[in-house]
Amino acid sequence: MRAAELFRSRFGGEPDGVWLAPGRANLMGEHTDYNDGYVLPFALGQGVSAAAARRAGPGSPGSPGSPGSRRLTLCSRQEPAAPVQVALDQLAPGQVTGWAAYPAGVAWALEAAGHPVPGACIAIDSDLPAGAGLSSSAALECATALALTELALTELALTELALTEKAAAVPRRELAAIARRAENEFVGVPTGIMDQSASLLCRSGHALLLDCLSLETSQVPFDPAAAGASLLLINTRAKHDLADGEYGERRAECEQAARLLGIPSLRYLTNPADLDRLADPVLRRRARHVITDDQRVLDVVTLLSSPPADAYREIGRLLTQSHVSLRDDFEISWPEADRAVEAALAAGAFGARMIGGGFGGSVLALVPATAGVPVRAAITEAFGRSGWRRPEFLDAAPSDSARRLVPAP
Numbered sequence: 265m266r267a268a269e270l271f272r273s274r275f276g277g278e279p280d281g282v283w284l285a286p287g288r289a290n291l292m293g294e295h296t297d298y299n300d301g302y303v304l305p306f307a308l309g310q311g312v313s314a315a316a317a318r319r320a321g322p323g324s325p326g327s328p329g330s331p332g333s334r335r336l337t338l339c340s341r342q343e344p345a346a347p348v349q350v351a352l353d354q355l356a357p358g359q360v361t362g363w364a365a366y367p368a369g370v371a372w373a374l375e376a377a378g379h380p381v382p383g384a385c386i387a388i389d390s391d392l393p394a395g396a397g398l399s400s401s402a403a404l405e406c407a408t409a410l411a412l413t414e415l416a417l418t419e420l421a422l423t424e425l426a427l428t429e430k431a432a433a434v435p436r437r438e439l440a441a442i443a444r445r446a447e448n449e450f451v452g453v454p455t456g457i458m459d460q461s462a463s464l465l466c467r468s469g470h471a472l473l474l475d476c477l478s479l480e481t482s483q484v485p486f487d488p489a490a491a492g493a494s495l496l497l498i499n500t501r502a503k504h505d506l507a508d509g510e511y512g513e514r515r516a517e518c519e520q521a522a523r524l525l526g527i528p529s530l531r532y533l534t535n536p537a538d539l540d541r542l543a544d545p546v547l548r549r550r551a552r553h554v555i556t557d558d559q560r561v562l563d564v565v566t567l568l569s570s571p572p573a574d575a576y577r578e579i580g581r582l583l584t585q586s587h588v589s590l591r592d593d594f595e596i597s598w599p600e601a602d603r604a605v606e607a608a609l610a611a612g613a614f615g616a617r618m619i620g621g622g623f624g625g626s627v628l629a630l631v632p633a634t635a636g637v638p639v640r641a642a643i644t645e646a647f648g649r650s651g652w653r654r655p656e657f658l659d660a661a662p663s664d665s666a667r668r669l670v671p672a673p
């Protein structure tokens with residue numbers, strides 16, 4: 265509960281609550297979300313927590329109705345600089361930069377959607393490695409979104425206002441869209457809807473099938489441990505930064521391919537033969553990745569829904585196919601990821617692939633439970649031989665979505 269400790273030391277007093285939003289790993293479907301395709305992420309046990317209290321109202325920092333009460337004060341254990349002050353009445357995209365743009369953007373997007381945002385003090389802590397492609401930004405957005413919407417409810421209850429429809433808890437799908445809007449329009453990174461949906465909608469023991477066109481979801485039972493397999497995340501420690509521009513370039517290429525094909529998005533390209541209508545070989549490869557990864561999502565769902573005896577071996581094969589497609593067709597892999605995949609396969613993994621936006625971050629390997637130790641050793645040794653920093657390993661298990669930790673619900 266380090267967020268609560270940080271809250272006490274920075275702000276004095278107790279937070280009104282502590283909320284946790286998990287990071288995610290994506291089992292299948294990369295760069296498919298903004299093409300209206302399918303994704304299959306699962307939530308991690310690790311995430312971002314936010315200890316928060318309303319500014320106005322009994323027992324909260326700041327005096328009721330004081331001029332400073334329409335303000336967010338944000339601090340983070342991972343950002344040792346002084347707390348950041350954000351005036352809620354003057355919020356506009358581009359005004360807040362750095363890590364605080366994510367929570368400030370959520371406040372902005374909530375208000376833009378007509379949801380009340382109370383002035384608040386928020387202390388953030390994270391046990392997700394930043395820049396590891398495990399969705400720490402979305403986790404920060406979702407923890408803030410839950411904290412602010414629940415604090416708003418408490419505030420209304422305290423002032424004995426009748427709970428209007430607007431004040432009722434914001435549905436999670438809407439919260440995901442609000443958090444994504446914060447990232448797209450306030451922070452300025454053109455991501456899809458996968459990460460925020462994973463953080464807010466996943467269930468323990470399941471992967472989340474999300475159709476990014478209809479926004480329909482279903483929970484797909486996913487329990488590798490019960491089948492004698494394990495999920496290993498390898499943080500290659502090559503930092504990825506979605507704001508770097510390459511992500512936006514890929515997105516623009518996909519949109520161009522769809523335009524040339526005369527369809528609203530690549531989701532509508534159902535016949536692989538139509539790829540030949542793209543004269544530009546680069547656009548052809550980009551589109552081929554998207555439609556083949558979409559199909560792999562559906563194939564993995566079929567394997568998980570009525571598993572044959574060798575389901576995990578088959579899913580592993582699809583993971584490796586996806587990596588090859590991301591490396592050769594979408595061209596967003598990086599040397600450490602390729603080496604980690606190669607070493608994992610040679611040491612007995614069922615399959616492995618890079619996950620997330622690309623150009624750095626993590627690899628997900630599906631491993632027979634008995635091969636965990638040799639796979640880690642093989643990857644560490646391969647990195648050592650190349651003179652790279654030791655990778656970090658994280659055992660992943662499909663976990664629950666964002667929730668309030670304190671007071672216990």
Ligand code: GLA
Binds near residue numbers: 456458459620621
């Ligand atoms: C990042 C984005 C997601 C998604 C993935 C790639 O994580 O935030 O929306 O596009 O990259 O699949």
